[in-house]
Amino acid sequence: MPLSMTKVAFGASSFEDLHSWFQTRRESARLTTRYLPKRHAEMIGGSVYWILKHQLVARSEILAFEEAESGRTEIVISTKLIDVHPKPKRAHQGWRYLEEADAPADLADGESAELLPPSMAGELAKLGLV
Numbered sequence: 001m002p003l004s005m006t007k008v009a010f011g012a013s014s015f016e017d018l019h020s021w022f023q024t025r026r027e028s029a030r031l032t033t034r035y036l037p038k039r040h041a042e043m044i045g046g047s048v049y050w051i052l053k054h055q056l057v058a059r060s061e062i063l064a065f066e067e068a069e070s071g072r073t074e075i076v077i078s079t080k081l082i083d084v085h086p087k088p089k090r091a092h093q094g095w096r097y098l099e100e101a102d103a104p105a106d107l108a109d110g111e112s113a114e115l116l117p118p119s120m121a122g123e124l125a126k127l128g129l130v
Helices: 015-023 118-126
Strands: 004-008 028-033 047-052 055-067 073-078 082-088 095-098
Touching: 004 055, 015 047, 015 055, 028 055
Parallel strands: 004 047
Antiparallel strands: 004 095, 028 073, 047 055, 055 073, 055 082
8 A cells, every 4th residue: 555644734614614725726735845755655545644633634635746945846646635543643844654454444434523522632641642
């Protein structure tokens, strides 16, 4: 299976903010990063898992990696946002690899999930319990 990554949903203050950002895009969106991931070939078909309030809450498929200005890299992602079962995850700068075994499962159609309060999710992650 393809390798995935985690990234903070910077600028999104709620689950609805994250969804509205994706709804304003066409079929794909681009994220700019400083360096091309060493394992980028394994990541095509994987996903970017979005961290919101110390929890993985949704994912979007990685479609490609392309060169950008100034030697940077663009990560081309699908704008189809797929909700996942929330899983506590500490925030970090940039992105981090996520192996399939550590990725949360997708929510089924019509299924919803409650997010943990951000302070609780953050504390559990700090303690290494999640």
